[in-house]
Amino acid sequence: MEKKAGADLNKEQLLALYRQMLVIRYCEERLVKSYQAGMMFGGCHTYIGEEAIATGVIAHLREDDVVFSTHRGHGHALAKGLSPRELIAELYGKATGCAGGRGGSMHLFKPKIGLMGTSGIVSPSILLASGAAYKIKLAQEDRVSVSFFGDGAVPNGAFHEGINLATLWELPVVFVCENNLYATELFFSDAMKNTSVASRAQIYGLPGVEVDGNDVIAVYEAAGAAIDRARSGGGPTLLECKTYRTRPHAEGQRTTGYRTREEIEEWQRRCPIRRFREKLVTDEVAAERELDEIEAQVEAVVEDAHKFAMNSPYPDPATVLDHVYSVEC
Secondary structure (H helix, E strand, C coil): CCCCCCCCCCHHHHHHHHHHHHHHHHHHHHHHHHHHCCCCCCCCCCCCCCHHHHHHHHCCCCCCCEEECCCCCHHHHHHCCCCHHHHHHHHCCCCCCCCCCCCCCCCCCEHHHCECCCCCCCCHHHHHHHHHHHHHHHCCCCCCEEEEEEHHHCCCHHHHHHHHHHHHCCCCEEEEEEECCEECCEEHHHHCCCCCCHHHHHHHCCCEEEEECCCHHHHHHHHHHHHHHHHCCCCCEEEEEECCCCCCCCCCCCCCCCCCHHHHHHHHCCCHHHHHHHHHHHCCCCCHHHHHHHHHHHHHHHHHHHHHHHHCCCCCHHHCCCCCCCCCC
């Protein structure tokens, strides 16, 4: 008999997961339109298709737990508590953004909520999360550090060095590989002979778990076990979430050519939001009408965030040297 959606979760918790995925999706879709309209500066790497991972993992974290993210970090930021207003304003380069309009898409920071930064560099989140976990362990705190990274980070030295060190010192960190099959436009099997990221855990002596990254409940359950292990002093876990991005690597780049339209459409049918909605209805957790109401509410929140960002001021040019540690004359 098939297990019901989130059998260990109550209705409120299940609908919170659904709402969070919708917030991420609708924010990203709004940003795609804004990018196409020329309203944004710099790159924009959307998280469309991968919403279940950020949602399922970060649902277990407290505000004082820390997250280190990637260039594709909007979903992580929103799931960690960044408001749609602060996210969209940041991408529009406005002073009301989380980094005052200075960071843009790939450099989102808000330490107050444990968002320790997204980065355009591949794989630093692994080392930074391990370093934060080392500090947590030295301070004898029960906090957890989480690193998100893509399959493109796996061949890098930082992946092996960070995981080895975290395992050796039994640090309270969870490594989450969002394996969306492509590093920019390079298919994972063209870069690595062994395409199982989770299997690499055995080499270093930590648990390695592979899950369907488009199933929010599967991610939630696997992440819960990993985070509980880290928080209780059991050390790190490597979590591989198999997923897919249905948008280009970055907005403005090609969608096909290195992959087929048929492949994209097949993964669109596996949409994590659609799958979860169908599961909630089938398992009689919520009626279609109730889920429609949640969608309408989220749409309104995102539209409000867009208008807020549009009406916000750009940073004052007089503040251009604020936060600059040194200036060479």
